[in-house]
Amino acid sequence: xxxxxxxxxxxxxxxxxxTSHFPFPAQIPPDLVDKLERLxxxxxxxxxxxxxxxxxxxxxxxxxxxxTTGIEPMDSVLEDRALYLREDTAVDGGCAEELLKLSRKTVxxxxxVPPGNIPLPKKEERSSMLxxxxx
Amino acid sequence: xxxxxxxxVSLAFREGRISPTxxxxxxxxxxxKTQHLNAYITVTDELSLTQAxxxxxxxxxxxxxxxxxxxxxxxxxxxxTKNVRTTCASRMLKDYVPPFNATVVQKLLDQGAxxxxxxxxxEFAMGAGSTDGAFGPVKNPWSYTEPYRTLAGPxxxxxxxxxxxxxxxxxxxSLTSYLALGSDTGGSTRNPGAxxxxxxxxxxxxxxxxxxxxxxxNSMDVPGILTRSAGDASVVLSVLQGVDVRDxxxxxxxxxxxxxxxxxxxxxxxxxxxxxxxxLGLSPDTRAQWSRVADLFEAAGARVEQVSLPHTQHSIVxxxxxxxxxxxxxxxxxxxxxxxxxxxxxxxxxxxxxTTRHEGFNDVVxxxxxxxxxxxxxxxxxxxxxxxxxxxxxxxxxxxxVFASGVDVLLTPTTLTDxxxxxxxTQEDNRTRSAQEDVxxxxxxxxxxxxxxxxxxxxxxxxxxxLQLMGKALDDHRLLAVAQWMERQVGFPSIGVHDDxxxxxxxxxxxxxxx
Numbered sequence: 001x002x003x004x005x006x007x008x009x010x011x012x013x014x015x016x017x018x019t020s021h022f023p024f025p026a027q028i029p030p031d032l033v034d035k036l037e038r039l040x041x042x043x044x045x046x047x048x049x050x051x052x053x054x055x056x057x058x059x060x061x062x063x064x065x066x067x068t069t070g071i072e073p074m075d076s077v078l079e080d081r082a083l084y085l086r087e088d089t090a091v092d093g094g095c096a097e098e099l100l101k102l103s104r105k106t107v108x109x110x111x112x113v114p115p116g117n118i119p120l121p122k123k124e125e126r127s128s129m130l131x132x133x134x135x
Numbered sequence: 136x137x138x139x140x141x142x143x144v145s146l147a148f149r150e151g152r153i154s155p156t157x158x159x160x161x162x163x164x165x166x167x168k169t170q171h172l173n174a175y176i177t178v179t180d181e182l183s184l185t186q187a188x189x190x191x192x193x194x195x196x197x198x199x200x201x202x203x204x205x206x207x208x209x210x211x212x213x214x215x216t217k218n219v220r221t222t223c224a225s226r227m228l229k230d231y232v233p234p235f236n237a238t239v240v241q242k243l244l245d246q247g248a249x250x251x252x253x254x255x256x257x258e259f260a261m262g263a264g265s266t267d268g269a270f271g272p273v274k275n276p277w278s279y280t281e282p283y284r285t286l287a288g289p290x291x292x293x294x295x296x297x298x299x300x301x302x303x304x305x306x307x308x309s310l311t312s313y314l315a316l317g318s319d320t321g322g323s324t325r326n327p328g329a330x331x332x333x334x335x336x337x338x339x340x341x342x343x344x345x346x347x348x349x350x351x352x353n354s355m356d357v358p359g360i361l362t363r364s365a366g367d368a369s370v371v372l373s374v375l376q377g378v379d380v381r382d383x384x385x386x387x388x389x390x391x392x393x394x395x396x397x398x399x400x401x402x403x404x405x406x407x408x409x410x411x412x413x414x415l416g417l418s419p420d421t422r423a424q425w426s427r428v429a430d431l432f433e434a435a436g437a438r439v440e441q442v443s444l445p446h447t448q449h450s451i452v453x454x455x456x457x458x459x460x461x462x463x464x465x466x467x468x469x470x471x472x473x474x475x476x477x478x479x480x481x482x483x484x485x486x487x488x489x490t491t492r493h494e495g496f497n498d499v500v501x502x503x504x505x506x507x508x509x510x511x512x513x514x515x516x517x518x519x520x521x522x523x524x525x526x527x528x529x530x531x532x533x534x535x536x537v538f539a540s541g542v543d544v545l546l547t548p549t550t551l552t553d554x555x556x557x558x559x560x561t562q563e564d565n566r567t568r569s570a571q572e573d574v575x576x577x578x579x580x581x582x583x584x585x586x587x588x589x590x591x592x593x594x595x596x597x598x599x600x601x602l603q604l605m606g607k608a609l610d611d612h613r614l615l616a617v618a619q620w621m622e623r624q625v626g627f628p629s630i631g632v633h634d635d636x637x638x639x640x641x642x643x644x645x646x647x648x649x650x
Contacts (some may be wrong), residue, residue, distance in 0.1 A: 035508060036508050036512075037505075038413070039508050040508040041467075041485070041488045042505060043493055043500070043501070044501075044505065049498070052566070053506050054493060056506035056509075057506070059566070060452060060455055060456050062449070062452045063453065063523055066446070066525075068525035071529060072525070072527070073524030075524065077340050078583070086380055098234045099234065102474040103474060104477040111196070111473060113484045113487065114482060114486070115483050115484065116505050118486075120489060129482075129490065130489070133478055133490040
């Protein structure tokens, strides 16, 4: 009997789920698109990629209906205890060769990269560079 | 033999009813027979047989290493396995062969368990369907069983396995492995466990080592355990749990027996029913099972109470921000220099990075990396990231309050519905689907609590429905004892070895499905 009442109660209380439709769409200006692509080192690829970010931002904006006045941010659920720390001494290693084998390009015991200190090319050039790099 | 639980098969070894090599061959044959499910990315056949032979010699000498000796297991392809490629279902790692074993894998091998292979998943574990990986989607084994074929019609499309550990769930459900490792960040073990009708356990955060698990969201990731019974999950938990010097986020395990109590009295148990979990979109079948199991608890003398978790409704949005932010940071390691895919572009280091990542990541991964970077921009950091961390505390405090009020376990559905048809599931984009699918499972990750999905019944479409039990932190053993009690009451039908596994004639497994 109790259970039945409980379920009837739940039926009455159930509310519509969170809406993901917010009245104003997020707008990403072109210079921010460029900045994000440089920071993330991935590209939006298509217009859908950009729309996907706009939707992700609108979705995240629902956080702001929650009142968090006076609430401390939480980094980890283990915040209430001291975690294990090992002694600051090397206990393994000597596997440089094994690790270097995983790299596509090495010389002696160095990883090799192309010339550095060259910023990514501008948007148009970048797009054509990526277009030609499809697997 | 293939349909036994881990404990039953362990007994069969000791009684000499079957040998580890015989069983290993049976499982390898069955993997071949069920290849169309696409549950495995790599099958380690030769290595499996070698391990099985070693196990057999131990058993013959009468010195097995423990209850797992000789037992076939599968591992999600985001756990590193020494000399066995580990891809994360991504082009980025398609040829990556780790030089070490993840701690949880090593512990199973140390017990003599036999690795059958690496299981399919969503790329980098980002998804809820196992449809977004570089090796094609996983098909739910129940798609080919008598109940589904009869109830849904002979022409019915196959259904998804759930995700992101869909390959691991499909492996256990289709009787090719007795246990499988998954990973669970927002429900990635429990969701496919529910949809494939197996027990899927997410332990307390920190109880199992994550050394060698390729990270998704460090503050929430845990290894998951998929088995055919709660008792089996308990055996595996007792082997895997505890502090690992290679993972500073591990915590000491409370002392507990590997075995669950044979008789469990629920009369002293208080079961909470969170009213906020009564979400719209919950299928009538799942709701009916939820109510039925609550009744079972009450009829057996447990106290069943309605409880409130008012901030749980914000869990998905909170997760969305924290997940994308941590993903942006975690994915930064894939730059083509030390391991993984490297583009042939060599005009500059930055150009090589960008083209490598362009070629290696799918749209879902790229999208999360971009939005994560957006949430972490200096001008957005407080507004999104820190705000989400504050909401996280409110969500955790809700659970703390409920458990402090005397509630022992929470009973909820695991998913809104039974498994969706592939064609229906891929209508929506990955973000929308993840938001819908993780709604009941995600809060446990947010709070680090143990949770287990228990197969409960078949839906009116002939597909599994699972219910979830959540417990207090580090109360994993009792949670599994409650799960075992529930499992014995509900009488879930296990998949039959002779169920029709004919090759499905459709070709949709080759369709690339990035959202």
